[in-house]
Amino acid sequence: MVADIAYLEQSLQSSQQQVGALQASFARQRQAFAANPMPSAEQRIQWLKDLREVLLAQQDALVQAISADFGNRSADETLLAELMPSLHGIHYATQRLKKWMRPSRRRVALQFMPASAKVIYQPLGVVGIIVPWNYPLFLAMGPLVGALAAGNRVMIKMSESTPATSQLVKELLAQVFPEDLVSVALGEAEVGMAFSRLPFDHLLFTGATSVGRHVMRAAADNLTPVTLELGGKSxxxxxxxxxxxxxxxxxxxxxxxxxxxxxxxxxxxxxxxxxxxxxxxxxxxxxxxxxxxxxxxxxxxxxxxxxxxxxxxxxxxxxxxxxxxxxxxxxxxxxxxxxxxxxxxxxxxxxxxxxxxxxxxxxxxxxxxxxxxxxxxxxxxxxxxxxxxxxxxxxxxxxxxxxxxxxxxxxxxxxxxxxxxLPFGGIGPSGMGHYHGHEGFLTFSKAKGVLSKQRFNAARLIYPPYGKTLQKLVYKLFVR
Incomplete structure (x- = not known):
């Protein structure tokens, strides 16, 4: 009985320490993002290339860790369903990232001329990713690629059901990324809930529909937008x-x-x-x-x-x-x-x-x-x-x-x-939001509309006081 109490106290203390570490990591990433809010295309591409190199170099270790967690996972299934799509996703993003980042020109209506309009794609900030146990590599790397391509800082919560894989992913990502760029959290369910309560700029969760409801409630307290990749009966x-x-x-x-x-x-x-x-x-x-x-x-x-x-x-x-x-x-x-x-x-x-x-x-x-x-x-x-x-x-x-x-x-x-x-995402009870490829870049970016004008200001024609002849002409031409 005494031993049980001691174990529970130790477990609680460990969880409290992990939650404290989460909050400290989030603060470091928020500070780092403020210092570099718009990373260049070259910098983002280098992040993705570094990620690709460590996955290629450690593929045997990843196969072994995943198999150990499952009690036997086919090595070929890990290569086909985890490593290969992770690597292809990185390659796809690096080849297209400069195009995705390019501002999108938009039309300005005649009555608002002269002016120009465009959409710029701005990183959101600090992104949280909660990873399930069934594909612990691909379902960590897929959203990580989209978040990094969009220029964000990223925190990942790995599953407690895959301890060997989770520890290895933590070690490998620490080899190539500073903690204020990418960090990995381990721990049980209470750590996962504390993770979902952090005020992320976006939170992506993959897992059961029942758990997804709890994640969404926790995120709602911070008005954190969520992407939920759930499941259901396909x-x-x-x-x-x-x-x-x-x-x-x-x-x-x-x-x-x-x-x-x-x-x-x-x-x-x-x-x-x-x-x-x-x-x-x-x-x-x-x-x-x-x-x-x-x-x-x-x-x-x-x-x-x-x-x-x-x-x-x-x-x-x-x-x-x-x-x-x-x-x-x-x-x-x-x-x-x-x-x-x-x-x-x-x-x-x-x-x-x-x-x-x-x-x-x-x-x-x-x-x-x-x-x-x-x-x-x-x-x-x-x-x-x-x-x-x-x-x-x-x-x-x-x-x-x-x-x-x-x-x-x-x-x-x-x-x-x-x-x-192709975008990937559910509908209703099977999820909300999309990622993969270009849709992943868009999910983890803010599409900011920008209207630009220079010295000449035609809008002065509609300023008060109202009732002027030119204003009446504007209504006649455009209110129809």
Missing amino acids: PAIVSAEVPLRDAAERIAFGKTLNAGQTCVAPDYVLVPKERVEGFVEAYRAAVQGFYPQLADNPDYTAIINERQQQRLDGYLEDARSKGATVVPLFAEAQGRRMPHCLLLDVNDEMQVMQDEIFGPLLPIVPYEHIDDAFAYINLRPRPLALYYFGYDRGEQQRVLHETHSGGVCLNDTLLHVAQDD
């Missing part, structure tokens, strides 16, 4: 005509990557009623083709921790108890390598159909007509991603026009997130 629609092998293989890739622990993973599949049995077999063949066995397979990523494993086991038990048919695609589990399962005969009473799954469980929902599939999606909270499989161009257009989601892939999954020239 549907996949299988059309009546698409070859089942095509659809099943591409859905299986999106669902098995990172063991389904992806915010844009297909969460459930809408399949024509008469094609369900064929889809199950095509999907089984696809998954087992990717992973011939589960045991000791380095390509098969584990569930991040016991708490998440218990959550997913709870979903399975709840679904079974309420009438679902569970179709496991492997005979048995191995530690936290959880067997991929399909779920048939699901209904809205099941937790697996209410919560974002974030794991290797895939419900299949039959439908009679494509209109029924659209209605099913539209009756539910708007998802972060939507996937449609079918080659009919007219039906593809209907998907785009008649449903809402953060992003769409036609005949693929996940890969829209890796396109640097």
Whole structure:
């Protein structure tokens, strides 16, 4: 008992010290920004090049740290889904940054001439980034690239669920950036909440919708603008005509990557009623083709921790108890390598159909007509991603026009997130705001409108006292 009390006191003291360090780091960054409020393009490009070099040099260490945190994360998945898009995002920004920074000329209406108008893109100041555990490298580097490209100072809160990766990222960024430019905070949930309460000039959070609500409330006290990258139940629609092998293989890739622990993973599949049995077999063949066995397979990523494993086991038990048919695609589990399962005969009473799954469980929902599939999606909270499989161009257009989601892939999954020239962001319960590429630069910049005039002032014609002939002429010409 005495030992427990001592541990709690020590933990509280540690958290208080971490919160104090957060506040001190924020003050240093605010002061540094005031001393250099508009970094040059050359300076920003150098920041990005330095970041690229350290990621390239330490890629093996990053792969090992992420795998250690997961209990096994496929090295190829880390290279493909974390390191590669991080590096490509840096390259994309460095190649276009000078163009993005260039003031944008705007039109001045005739009645306000002579004058000129433009928009300049000004750094916001100090940006906060809260990183989740599922892609701890990419979801730190993606927003960091946008914030640095826009000329900001950046504070990052890494996830407590990935301690090895979080510590390594902290050490690597400290090698290339002074703390008053980029700093990394570690710590448990209370440190995360203290982080979200800092008066940032912008705060980006990636994580669960439930936590996102708390982050937004905390930010509201400071009127801090937020970008929320949440999640939700991203549907996949299988059309009546698409070859089942095509659809099943591409859905299986999106669902098995990172063991389904992806915010844009297909969460459930809408399949024509008469094609369900064929889809199950095509999907089984696809998954087992990717992973011939589960045991000791380095390509098969584990569930991040016991708490998440218990959550997913709870979903399975709840679904079974309420009438679902569970179709496991492997005979048995191995530690936290959880067997991929399909779920048939699901209904809205099941937790697996209410919560974002974030794991290797895939419900299949039959439908009679494509209109029924659209209605099913539209009756539910708007998802972060939507996937449609079918080659009919007219039906593809209907998907785009008649449903809402953060992003769409036609005949693929996940890969829209890796396109640097596409904005990424949710809608409603799946998030707000965008980043990646140019949209990231804009999110972390203030687009400031500037009207310029010189010596001649035509506006004097409309100054009081009112009722002059010229004023009446102005109204006649322009108030119509």
